[in-house]
Amino acid sequence: MDRSVVVPVALSACAAIVGTILTHKLVESHKASRRFARAKEDRERRQAAKAKAKEGDDDAPKGTLLDDVGIPNVYLWEVEHLGALGFPSSFKGTNKMRNSEIAYTEYTADSPGRERSASQGGGSDYNKLISDRECIIADIRQGPGSRSTRAYVRAGPREHLHFDPATTVAAIVTCGGLCPGLNNVIRELTNTLHYLYGVKKVLGVRGGYAGFYNPEWEPIVLTPEAVANIHHDGGTFLGSSRGGFKMDGTIAFLEKHKINQLFVIGGDGTHRGAFKIHEECMARKMNVGVCGIPKTIDNDVDHIDRSFGFSSAVQAAQSAIRTAKTEAMCNLPNGIGIVKLMGRSAGFVAVHAAMSSGDVDLCLVPEVPIVLEGEKGCLPHLMRRVKEQGYAVVVVAEGAGEELLGESTEVDASGNKKLPKIGEFLKDKIGEYFGKHSKEPATVKYVDPSYMIRSCPANAADSLYCMQLAQNAVHGVMAGYTGFSVGLCNNRMVLLPIPELCETSPRTMDSHGRTWERVLSITRQPNTAGPKKKGEKAKYAPMLR
Numbered sequence: 124m125d126r127s128v129v130v131p132v133a134l135s136a137c138a139a140i141v142g143t144i145l146t147h148k149l150v151e152s153h154k155a156s157r158r159f160a161r162a163k164e165d166r167e168r169r170q171a172a173k174a175k176a177k178e179g180d181d182d183a184p185k186g187t188l189l190d191d192v193g194i195p196n197v198y199l200w201e202v203e204h205l206g207a208l209g210f211p212s213s214f215k216g217t218n219k220m221r222n223s224e225i226a227y228t229e230y231t232a233d234s235p236g237r238e239r240s241a242s243q244g245g246g247s248d249y250n251k252l253i254s255d256r257e258c259i260i261a262d263i264r265q266g267p268g269s270r271s272t273r274a275y276v277r278a279g280p281r282e283h284l285h286f287d288p289a290t291t292v293a294a295i296v297t298c299g300g301l302c303p304g305l306n307n308v309i310r311e312l313t314n315t316l317h318y319l320y321g322v323k324k325v326l327g328v329r330g331g332y333a334g335f336y337n338p339e340w341e342p343i344v345l346t347p348e349a350v351a352n353i354h355h356d357g358g359t360f361l362g363s364s365r366g367g368f369k370m371d372g373t374i375a376f377l378e379k380h381k382i383n384q385l386f387v388i389g390g391d392g393t394h395r396g397a398f399k400i401h402e403e404c405m406a407r408k409m410n411v412g413v414c415g416i417p418k419t420i421d422n423d424v425d426h427i428d429r430s431f432g433f434s435s436a437v438q439a440a441q442s443a444i445r446t447a448k449t450e451a452m453c454n455l456p457n458g459i460g461i462v463k464l465m466g467r468s469a470g471f472v473a474v475h476a477a478m479s480s481g482d483v484d485l486c487l488v489p490e491v492p493i494v495l496e497g498e499k500g501c502l503p504h505l506m507r508r509v510k511e512q513g514y515a516v517v518v519v520a521e522g523a524g525e526e527l528l529g530e531s532t533e534v535d536a537s538g539n540k541k542l543p544k545i546g547e548f549l550k551d552k553i554g555e556y557f558g559k560h561s562k563e564p565a566t567v568k569y570v571d572p573s574y575m576i577r578s579c580p581a582n583a584a585d586s587l588y589c590m591q592l593a594q595n596a597v598h599g600v601m602a603g604y605t606g607f608s609v610g611l612c613n614n615r616m617v618l619l620p621i622p623e624l625c626e627t628s629p630r631t632m633d634s635h636g637r638t639w640e641r642v643l644s645i646t647r648q649p650n651t652a653g654p655k656k657k658g659e660k661a662k663y664a665p666m667l668r
């Protein structure tokens with residue numbers, strides 16, 4: 124054919140194709156903008172409704188009223204979902220349990236010689252896929268006058284996945300203080316992503332939030348082989364830090380490494396940061412699932428039964444209490460052993476360690492004021508105990524006694540206040556008191572196990588919990604949930620919206636609750652909690668109610 128005819132025809136055909144592609148792209152981008160705009164409006168409407176409910180009445184139920192459960196007045200704390208925020212799912216198959224050897228053999232037998240791609244289903248069916256409306260009732264205590272109850276989204280594998288494992292890149296970061304079980308969570312997140320879902324790229328961010336931008340701290344590639352044995356050690360394989368949260372550096376990291384799933388392990392401070400990252404990702408229309416995993420030996424993250432690491436820390440504290448008891452019993456005259464335990468604003472570690480040891484005569488926590496002398500004084504109580512049994516054991520939480528020592532103005536890199544030296548103060552006061560009121564002086568031995576209770580490996584209970592947390596975190600993010608955290612509530616795994624979790628964290632022990640009464644019954648110390656103030660909200664210790 125004549126070139127003078129062919130060339131213009133080919134050119135106009137090309138122009139038509141390019142035009143069609145451009146038109147299609149324009150239409151798609153217009154559709155996406157409308158989708159995001161609608162999702163943004165919906166989200167703003169939900170947030171405004173939440174804020175309004177909070178403004179009026181603190182007791183007003185928060186969440187969405189469920190009309191299809193068998194109990195009246197159940198309000199679900201919904202968790203944000205990337206689908207509802209305008210991001211369509213990139214995965215077409217259904218969620219299979221890919222971990223099984225049998226499934227792999229079946230697959231290869233059916234299709235010999237073919238590589239199994241990560242995005243192909245394969246695997247066996249889950250016995251229990253969780254529907255979006257399944258919930259766990261929060262307030263299992265009901266009685267006359269109960270008005271409504273909160274419920275949490277039940278955690279677990281979902282039928283539909285938001286992310287295609289083949290194109291998923293996950294990142295894990297550990298922030299704040301060390302805690303037994305950090306390595307268990309890192310390992311199980313890696314293994315679940317890899318084996319259950321077929322995600323091939325998992326990055327470990329080093330040194331907490333600062334690791335997102337510190338050029339010296341390149342991320343670590345996490346594979347099942349790399350993390351195979353880390354759960355036997357305390358600490359964190361990735362390193363951690365306080366302070367150093369920077370949004371721009373974090374976002375740049377997510378973009379550079381094409382991260383679409385971020386797992387953030389830390390306490391309430393870390394969760395506040397995680398939610399900011401989630402908000403920024405939404406503002407920038409980044410299809411990134413952000414999930415927090417609550418960690419802290421202090422057990423001060425609200426709503427969950429307990430945070431991982433708490434049980435191991437309480438267990439590790441036992442040997443310090445036993446040491447103090449031995450020293451107190453064997454050192455005459457008037458042996459007194461003092462153990463100081465971590466717990467910045469909450470005395471959960473101290474009270475649980477004291478109750479479980481059964482060896483403690485005086486337990487002092489930040490939630491209950493310390494009275495030194497007089498009818499309710501802890502010093503005359505100690506002297507009585509020494510007279511009765513020849514020795515006494517004291518457990519004091521590091522944050523106790525601010526009313527005596529004054530509040531420190533110094534803070535750490537994250538803005539947490541530094542604490543005055545309550546252990547040494549008590550040691551001096553006991554010495555002075557016995558000097559004045561007893562024929563013979565007190566022999567005081569001060570034990571500060573300090574970081575030993577939190578740098579140890581996780582015990583069996585925490586290891587099991589970490590495994591459940593990590594698996595459910597991955598199930599949640601793979602399904603498209605975001606801006607959420609995972610935890611046990613009434614011994615069931617749930618997904619919690621981070622803003623609600625942060626709103627009342629750090630929680631403290633209820634000084635008028637049953638936990639404190641159990642402590643009093645065991646130590647027989649005078650109760651210095653004072654009467655309950657009018658209108659004071661009951662806050663309860665979650666494990667023992």
Ligand SMILES: Nc1ncnc2c1ncn2[C@@H]1O[C@H](COP(=O)(O)OP(=O)(O)OP(=O)(O)O)[C@@H](O)[C@H]1O
Pocket residue numbers: 298299300301331332333364365366367368389390391392393394395396397399418419420421536537539
């Ligand atoms: N409001 C906040 N916004 C953004 N980042 C925060 C916020 N609060 C704390 N962070 C960051 O979170 C990280 C951990 O905070 P923090 O040191 O207070 O520990 P935590 O998560 O509360 O745990 P821990 O129980 O060990 O104290 C730090 O890097 C800190 O900078």
Ligand SMILES: O=P(O)(O)OC[C@H]1O[C@](O)(CO)[C@@H](O)[C@@H]1O
Pocket residue numbers: 299300301365419420421465466467521535577
């Ligand atoms: O000395 P660091 O590592 O800053 O942390 C100490 C604090 O961290 C905690 O262990 C909580 O992670 C507190 O109990 C304690 O006050």
